[in-house]
Amino acid sequence: MGRPLTARIRLDAFRHNYRLAKASHGGRALAVVKANAYGHGAVRCAQAIADEADGFAVASIEEALTLRAAGISAPILLLEGFFETAELPDIQAHDLWIVVHQHWQVEALMATALSRPVTVWLKMDSGMHRVGIEPERYQAVYARLKSHPQVADIVLMSHFSRADEAGSTYLPRQLKIFHESIAGISAPISLSNSAAVLGWSAAHADWARPGIMLYGPDPFVGQMDEPGEPLSARLRPVMQLEGALISVRTIAPGEPVGYGGMFVSDRATRVGVVSCGYADGYPRTAPTGTPVAVDGQLTRLIGRVSMDMLTVDLTDLPKAEIGSRVELWGDQVPVNEVASRVGTIAYELLCNVKRARFVYSDTSY
């Protein structure tokens, strides 16, 4: 079996989360599976919901073609559209939908002969100021695309910069700008990422674009204190990142552990070494105290994370031994918890997982 590091991916949890996203938003939902499904494996995730998903969203034609090659026939949206005009023939050949967010893309689309009309998601910069058509030019661009025989359907789209901040006043401002700027246009609308699906019903429209919530993490990281059970409590973690103890030893009080001697024992300490390090995507910056679960019991990381190993405190876990299962994140240790210890978000940790063995399960079939 080799080195014991496994990313267990529960496809039934992924499907459950997709259904929850779609039902709580209403209308249709594109499952965002860019970046190899946030590190979970885009093909396996897409296949798990292939017969019910309204479509998928990815970041590039390469990601889209991987799904097409695996037999995914549902609509696939390229979230950044095309990066060069030369991609248009493949976009056509594989029947992909494109986001148009730059004026040069509009011009390129108009100037290229296409074999059949293409579906366009026309993105507005309603305040994120990254990509998108300026609000004051949006109507004119829409009218141009609409009148062009090479354009099939147009979806009106924008993206929020602060949807994951409960009570943000910026999201309502973006929403207002968006709606004022599309006045008079009758076309489907798509605004919501996961945080907006969960927390901003005013932004719900025809199409949702959930990403992170499909993999389990609450994008609000527990900030929402609504009455009753928040919707996010019904999300299920999809990935369990599991290593094992490969060494156990007891050190005397006052002894340092690991590179830099960053942890020094204040009592006789039972130290466990886990088969996971920063080369696997576990963050090197995780400090002493970051939670891990050994054989189902919570304990803490101690000392500095190294490339292939990390160390944990087993002093209060006398039964833990070589071979004991260690959960780095999953059901018992929320990936959000590890992320907040290192000042990042679950998205980054999940996308970074590598070198682990990926094992897929699906209990509902």
Ligand SMILES: *Cc1c(COP(=O)(O)O)cnc(C)c1O
């Ligand atoms: C990545 C992405 C999403 C999904 O965002 P989450 O926060 O993961 O739900 C939605 N829309 C666009 C345009 C994106 O780039």
